[in-house]
Structures are given as C-alpha cells and as structure tokens.
Amino acid sequence: MRRGGLHHVELRASDLAATGRAWAWLLGELGYEPFQQWDAG
Numbered sequence: 001m002r003r004g005g006l007h008h009v010e011l012r013a014s015d016l017a018a019t020g021r022a023w024a025w026l027l028g029e030l031g032y033e034p035f036q037q038w039d040a041g
Helices: 016-029
Strands: none
Touching: none
C-alpha cells in the first residue's frame, strides 16, 4: 500500500461498464491498476 494512498476501492453501479471506465481512467492516472474483479459482486 502506498503511504497516504488508497487501500482498496469497491464499486457498485447499475452500469458497471460505463462507471468502471471512468474510474479506471482516474485511478490509472494516479498510478493504480485493477487487482481483482468479481462478476457477481
């Protein structure tokens, strides 16, 4: 874990594909990348 950073982010949305793209872009710009993904939450 980065000091002063995020430990984890969990997203729940009705349109995860659209929401996920926005978060993936933002977190990618901050140097983070996906670690795990669950189909059913």
